[in-house]
Amino acid sequence: xxxxxxxxxxxxxxxxxxxxxxxxxxxxxxxxxxxxxxxxxxxxxxxxxxxxxxxxxxxxxxxxxxxxxxxxxxxxxxxxxxxxxxxxxxxxxxxxxxxxxxxxxxxxxxxxxxxxxxxxxxxxxxxxxxxxxxxxxxxxxxxxxxxxxxxxxxxxxxxxxxxxxxxxxxxxxxxxxxxxxxxxxxxxxxxxxxxxxxxxxxxxxxxxxxxxxxxxxxxxxxxxxxxxxxxxxxxxxxxxxxxxxxxxxxxxxxxxxxxxxxxxxxxxxxxxxxxxxxxxxxxxxxxxxxxxxxxxxxxxxxxxxxxxxxxxxxxxxxxxxxxxxxxxxxxxxxxxxxxxxxxxxxxxxxxxxxxxxxxxxxxxxxxxxxxxxxxxxxxxxxxxxxxxxxxxxxxxxxxxxxxxxxxxxxxxxxxxx
Numbered sequence: 449x450x451x452x453x454x455x456x457x458x459x460x461x462x463x464x465x466x467x468x469x470x471x472x473x474x475x476x477x478x479x480x481x482x483x484x485x486x487x488x489x490x491x492x493x494x495x496x497x498x499x500x501x502x503x504x505x506x507x508x509x510x511x512x513x514x515x516x517x518x519x520x521x522x523x524x525x526x527x528x529x530x531x532x533x534x535x536x537x538x539x540x541x542x543x544x545x546x547x548x549x550x551x552x553x554x555x556x557x558x559x560x561x562x563x564x565x566x567x568x569x570x571x572x573x574x575x576x577x578x579x580x581x582x583x584x585x586x587x588x589x590x591x592x593x594x595x596x597x598x599x600x601x602x603x604x605x606x607x608x609x610x611x612x613x614x615x616x617x618x619x620x621x622x623x624x625x626x627x628x629x630x631x632x633x634x635x636x637x638x639x640x641x642x643x644x645x646x647x648x649x650x651x652x653x654x655x656x657x658x659x660x661x662x663x664x665x666x667x668x669x670x671x672x673x674x675x676x677x678x679x680x681x682x683x684x685x686x687x688x689x690x691x692x693x694x695x696x697x698x699x700x701x702x703x704x705x706x707x708x709x710x711x712x713x714x715x716x717x718x719x720x721x722x723x724x725x726x727x728x729x730x731x732x733x734x735x736x737x738x739x740x741x742x743x744x745x746x747x748x749x750x751x752x753x754x755x756x757x758x759x760x761x762x763x764x765x766x767x768x769x770x771x772x773x774x775x776x777x778x779x780x781x782x783x784x785x786x787x788x789x790x791x792x793x794x795x796x797x798x799x800x801x802x803x804x805x806x807x808x809x810x811x812x813x814x815x816x817x818x819x820x821x822x823x824x825x826x827x828x829x830x831x832x833x834x835x836x837x838x839x840x841x842x843x844x845x846x847x848x849x850x851x852x853x854x855x856x857x858x859x860x861x862x863x864x865x
Contacts, residue, residue: 471511473550478504481543496540503533503547516558523558527567530554535574542582548575548594552601565602572598646821649814655756658763659695662730663688665766687730716751717743717778720758724776731766734773741780750846753822754778754787757830760815761789761842769793769840783848790841795834819844 478500485496506529515522534551538544548571555567575594580586670684717739724737746754758776765771771793779786801816816832819842823830828846 470550470553471507474507474547475504477543477546477550480546481537481541484543485541490541492540496537499533499537499540503530503537506530506533520558520560524563527555527558531567531571535578538574538578542579545575545579545594548572549597549601552598553605556601556605568598568602649818655698655759656695658759659691659698661763661767662691663695666691666730691726691730715743716746716754719751719755720776720778723755723758723762724774727762727766727774733766733771735762736773736775738775738777739780740777744780744785744848746785747849750785750826750848753826753828753846754785754844757819757822757842757844758787758789760819764815765789765791765793765840768796771839781848784845785848786843786845788841788843790839792839795836795838795840797836798832798834 482497482500485493490496506526510516510526510530513522513526516526517523531551534544534547537547551571552568555571556564558564559567572594576586576591579590579594583590666684666688670681670688673684674681717737720739721737724735727733728735762774762776765774769791771791774789774791777786777788777790779788798816820830823844823846826846828844830842830844832840832842834840
């Protein structure tokens with residue numbers, strides 16, 4: 449049979465103090481019984497002294513053996529030995545009845561509840577019977593005294609155990625909450641890293657990658673016409689150099705987390721017009737920019753998002769659409785601002801666009817996803833309409849933040865009477 453074990457709870461300072469008080473009580477009651485036997489010159493005083501000494505030594509030995517607190521079988525054996533010696537002391541002197549009270553606590557502490565309660569009841573009956581045998585009479589006090597002591601001990605121990613269980617539940621709950629908070633913090637850090645990675649990918653795709661692609665196209669065009677048309681090739685090289693300078697400025701602004709240079713130099717409509725003019729010069733496309741409605745002052749995140757989406761859409765048109773004409777329209781409405789980029793190129797099936805990183809060609813498949821992410825970050829929408837041979841239309845709509853209410857005019861001062 450497997451030996452039953454009891455897990456000893458960790459001792460708090462209060463529990464240590466209570467246990468020390470219990471040990472002192474046992475020693476004091478044994479000393480009291482021995483002193484009374486010697487002072488009263490009882491004929492069995494030597495036997496009382498010897499029994500009290502044996503009981504004290506046996507009790508002290510149990511407090512020094514760790515298995516008494518960790519093994520139920522060892523605890524039961526030790527308690528049996530202590531109880532037998534206590535019964536012998538109770539048979540020698542009626543003062544042994546006082547040892548029943550600390551014995552209640554020891555039994556309730558070391559034994560399971562289903563065993564400790566019968567042990568306490570048996571100890572109470574033995575105390576009543578032993579005291580009655582010495583006094584040859586039973587009164588209400590001699591009967592109720594041990595029973596009240598047992599009831600108090602049971603109530604105190606059960607109350608402590610209930611408080612201990614509640615404290616353990618709170619401790620476990622705090623540990624779970626701490627672990628959950630750590631997990632949430634780790635998840636938030638991971639989400640923050642992912643969001644920052646996506647933001648960096650969008651910025652690099654819409655600025656540096658598009659600029660490098662334009663430089664590559666310009667240099668390739670210059671390479672083709674260099675032998676026959678050096679003047680034209682020189683123009684392409686100059687445009688490539690201008691694009692490189694612009695991209696260097698974009699990179700510096702990007703590192704410093706500042707607004708794009710195109711927006712620093714003017715409004716969003718002016719930045720879009722310059723973008724269309726630059727795209728037309730570098731690609732040879734006919735790019736037309738139109739603004740409808742009354743221009744409003746938009747928050748910087750809205751202007752940056754619309755500019756980056758326009759850059760990405762035009763770059764996709766130049767690289768993939770084989771178009772001859774592009775129409776870019778910025779529309780200011782009462783509660784929304786919309787940007788439409790329409791070309792007459794080859795078109796495609798939007799459902800067939802691969803996810804970012806899943807395309808066969810490295811670096812492709814990210815443009816539309818980045819545009820959608822920018823629009824979604826500002827509670828906007830992005831729609832793509834295209835079909836093979838029918839061109840492509842990209843429409844992004846962003847809500848316009850409500851303007852701040854004007855401060856109420858101060859009340860006119862009352863006229864002096």
